[in-house]
Amino acid sequence: MVTPKSGPKPAIVWFRRDLRLADNPALAAAARSGAVVPVFILDPADMPGGASAWWLHGSLAALAADLARLGAPLVLRRGDPARLIPAIAREAGARAVFWNRLYDPAIIARDKALKASLAADDFEVESFAASLLAEPWEVRTGGGTPFKVFTPFWRALSARAPLPAPLPAPKRLTGLAGIASENLDTWNLRPARPDWAGGLRAAWTPGEKSAAKRLAAFLDGTVRAYGAARNIPAIDATSRLSPHLHWGEISPRQIGSSAEAAAIAHPEAASGVAAFLRELGWRDFAHHLTFHWPEITTENWKSEFDAFPWAGDEAAFRRWTRGETGYPIVDAGMRELWTTGFMHNRVRMIAASFLVKHLLVDWRRGAAWFEDTLVDADLAVNRTSWQWVAGSGADAAPYFRIFNPVLQGEKFDPEGAYVRAHLPELAALDARYIHKPWAAPSEALAKAGIALGSNYPHPMVDHAKARARALAAYAEIRQSG
Structure with missing residues (x-):
């Protein structure tokens, strides 16, 4: 056991998806009490998908450097937190264990059991609110029940404003030498053979400093046009903070407080800020739903969909994952996802609707693919959003709202700039046909170097027929219910 030479016993800070120094109440509590032992545990039972694992490596490297600079090296271990956290606490001679709360159903159950076990062994143990604008149990209807519809939820959440001021980052930490740590590189979170992460490296820089810079740049200009421009995938009109937020490199309170300040300082940005904060509220709503109805992550919210006649077409699913559906806006989104670990939110809805409907x-199936390929793969947001698109979820879009991928492309990518960026085989095609290349005259295709069925596929389904089939399947479950 390693113990400090003098002073109070140290405190363990268990980092999870809060990989930052600022506005980190667990870290702040430990810093107030004396020596700090920062710990991150890679749990094999809770491994992120490939793209998220790539991000996690970079985020941990950045956090480790920041903690070392402050005087408290990050301890890395692999294994079951229920075993490792008490073991590290005993090894360090710690008196307390602190962490910030997470709300995934399995994590809640694990944390409750660990907290009880630590308390039984006479450790001080405390968890803190740091991941949402409000705790899932704090926002209730007038009747005291959880919300099922987003708009009244957001009204109630907004009424809690202004947000508390974020906590500052500690300027100095007292660390503890001699605690064994694993080498981050041996965790193999980043691909080697083959190295498919070139697009991720080009698009992203994980870490708290990068998150702060991205927020500042967004609020300094982009947010002014956010309300309308956020639906145009070809332009950089969104914050792109979602992976930073998922891994806790920045907190919702930091984002919300900075956004509120920007709206006051620049009244012309107020409407854009309001639209942006509403999207941040949707994230809270997703966690609110999964906290109160944890089965929403795996089961249809609307039980009538349990009888839905899914096609189970593996070949069709694989074509969708590869961006080979023959519908350019869908394929561009899937290629963007594969290359960068990200997909524009409007295109996520279009691509998801295409798969399901x-x-x-x-x-x-689609939710699981996104979780493997997105750098911002948040369980609650991903699963509730997929159910929203499918029509099976809370406050969901009606099932009969079936996006026409051609019309969606023409509306939100009228010149085809987004499609050209991610489907170079269509880059030379006239904008009139960019979202429906099968309708282009043969001379236009030849001029653009396109051979349908060869270097770009024919549509795998006819939209009108697919829509009719989906509506018939929906009518079938409605009648049987």
């Missing part, structure tokens, strides 16, 4: 593939 045009191909009749179960929304859970």
Whole structure:
């Protein structure tokens, strides 16, 4: 056991998806009490998908450097937190264990059991609110029940404003030498053979400093046009903070407080800030739903969809994952996802709708693919959003609202700039046909170097027929229910 030479016993700070120094109440509590032992545990039972694992490596490297600079090296271990946290606490001679709360159903159960176990062994143990604008149990209807519809939820959440001021980052930490740590590089979170992460490296820089810079740049200019421009995938009109937020490199309170300040300082940005904060509220709503109804992550919210006749077409699913559906706006989104670990939110809705409604593939298959390929793969947001698109979820879009991928492309990418950026095989095609290349005259295709069925596929389904099939399947479950 390693113990400090003098002073109070140290405190363990268990980092999870709060990989930052600022506005970190668990870290602040430990710093107030004396020596700090920062710990991150890679739990094999809770491994992130490939793209998120790539991000995690970079985020941990940045956090480790920041903690070392302040005087408290980060301890890395692999294994079951229920075993390792008490073991590290005993090894360090710690008196307390602190962490910030997470709300995934399995994590809640694990944390409750660990907290009870630590308390039984006479450790001081405390968890803190740091991941949402409000705790899931704090926002209730007038009747005291959880919300099921977003708009009244957001009204109630907004009424809690202004947000408390974020906590500053500690200027200095007292660390503890001699605690064994694993080497981050041996965790193999980043691909090597083959190294498929070139697009991720080009698009992203994980870490708290990068998150702060991205927020500042967004609020300094982009947010002014956010309300309308956020639906145009070809332009950089969104914050792109979601992966930083997922890994806790920046907190919702930091984002919300900075956004509120920007709206006051620049009244012309107020409407854009309001639209942006509403999107931040949707994240809270997703966690609110999964906290009160944890089965929403795996089961249809609306039980009538349990009888839905999913096609289970594996070949169709694989074509969708590769961006080979023959519908350019869908394929561009799937290629963007594969290359950068990200997809524009409007295109996420279009691509998800296509899988569920045009191909009749179960929304859970799509959700799992997103979780493996997104750098911002948040369980609650991803699963509730997929159910929203599928029509099976809380406050969901009606199932009969079936996006026409051609019309969606023409509306939100009228010149085809987004498609050209991610489908170079269509880059030379006239904008009139960019979202429906099968309708282009043969001479226009030849001029653009396109051979349908060769270097770009024919549409895998006819929209009108696919729509009719989806509506018939929906009518079938409505009648049987």
